Amino acid sequence: MSLSVEDDVVGARLRADVAQRADALWEVALALHEDPEYAFAEHRAAARLSGELDKAGFVVEHGVAGMSTAFTARSGRGRPAVALLLEYDALPGLGHACGHNLIAAAGLGAALALRSVLGETAGCVLAVGTPAEEGGGGKVLEAEAGVFDDVDAALMFHPGVYSWTRAPLTAQVQYRVAFHGRAAHPTGNPTEGIDALAALIELFNVLTSLGRRLPEASHIQGIITRGGTATNIVPEYAEGRFGLRAATNSALDALVAQVRAAADGVALATGTRVETERATLRYDHFNDSDVLSERFAAHLAHAGIDLTPPRPGIQLGSSDIGNVSTRVPAIHPFVAITDEGSDHTPEFAAAAASPRARAVLVASAGALACTAADVLMDASLRERAWARHGGGGESGGGGGGGDR
Known part of the structure; x- marks a missing residue:
């Protein structure tokens, strides 16, 4: 029937x-x-x-x-x-x-x-x-x-x-990106510090530039979740969370790879160490x-x-x-x-x-x-x-x- x-x-x-x-x-x-x-x-x-x-x-x-x-x-x-x-x-x-x-x-x-x-x-x-x-x-x-x-x-x-x-x-996932630097006094011994927050901010700048040439429906939105503890300490640790969306699963895979590459490049340029890991379940x-x-x-x-x-x-x-x-x-x-x-x-x-x-x-x-x-x-x-x-x-x- x-x-x-x-x-x-x-x-x-x-x-x-x-x-x-x-x-x-x-x-x-x-x-x-x-x-x-x-x-x-x-x-x-x-x-x-x-x-x-x-x-x-x-x-x-x-x-x-x-x-x-x-x-x-x-x-x-x-x-x-x-x-x-x-x-x-x-x-x-x-x-x-x-x-x-x-x-x-x-x-x-x-x-x-x-x-x-x-x-x-x-x-x-x-x-x-x-x-x-x-x-x-x-x-x-x-x-x-x-x-x-x-x-x-x-x-x-x-x-x-x-x-x-x-x-x-769209497909969607969130990633945590954390930079490790070295604490120092910003005026007492500034050359000994490695600013993890500056590295994270630079990643935001790079991703903003990347966003201008992403395909339709691809999108990156980030927030700073940890950025230091005091203004008279060079931040030794900074962390951000980034939401990534793309029209298809394969487009999201490509976007994740670009974010990882950007984070690695910033770490290399700033002398920091970076950790990039998935923070949520992925939505197809x-x-x-x-x-x-x-x-x-x-x-x-x-x-x-x-x-x-x-x-x-x-x-x-x-x-x-x-x-x-x-x-x-x-x-x-x-x-x-x-x-x-x-x-x-x-x-x-x-x-x-x-x-x-x-x-x-x-x-x-x-x-x-x-x-x-x-x-x-x-x-x-x-x-x-x-x-x-x-x-x-x-x-x-x-x-x-x-x-x-």
Whole structure:
């Protein structure tokens, strides 16, 4: 049996099931919004979401990939299998200014509808609780732990200020660069000192020059995290942290090599010793499954929401969904909950609890459920998605959602 937009009996049942749950799903979204928790500490959110799935008959596993706030909830077994991704971490000081409360509630609603309508006969539905998207990389750890190894597709949506079929999300990583010099009195014995802070500042100058000739979507942003202890001591140690972004994984590799070379050159020129090391998990660029994104967009149109391709030249940030998309066909469409400003602002946090956000939540949950049913019930769709995924590689979506 196959489910399509033209022959949508199962889809209508799924959307109706989600609609019946609308009040309950909105209650979950508001509860998360009112009680924001941060990376790797989302204990109440994880308990609430996994508890709802457990009550519905899903088999819940806690502590996935060594993270106390990560979980999986499984309905059915074997293949085909589809994963619905639930994000629920908030931003310190801003709360749910990225709308993760809506992502979690939509994934929950889609999973519950699929079990209610399809039971366990169509394959496996896996709801995955993914902590710490905002810089911690919960999905990176889950992917490395094999959570997605037996999955045919990974699905989620992200609230935004655009309604786009896919997310232009870049590859991203942070590096720590530390210079070691020699302390001295700046006037008493200045020739004996080797100024580590001067070396770090010179690295900033070199990287500023490098930034003028980087390709589109490549970017370096640095801060000084340690720069000395007193003005009457030549700093013997200085440290900076640098965020690097690029449109693709290979472009990020090239950028990392350039930063390392620049740091080594500055150390040689200044007589310092330099250490350059990765300071965070790496987020891969997002490789969109256009086959599945188009299907999601068609289902979302039932609710009167039309998605368009992303505007050329706009990069919205980075997310750990990229690391999932390198392993399985994945979607990460944006659905607007406001038409002004940007996320990661107090205004967007307010929008994530607005009437429009409720409508987007219900519509997106229904479209996710229908797209997941397509994956489970349509072998030709799965084959096309996997075929396109195998050929996607570096041509995937480029770069927005998470550690944005």
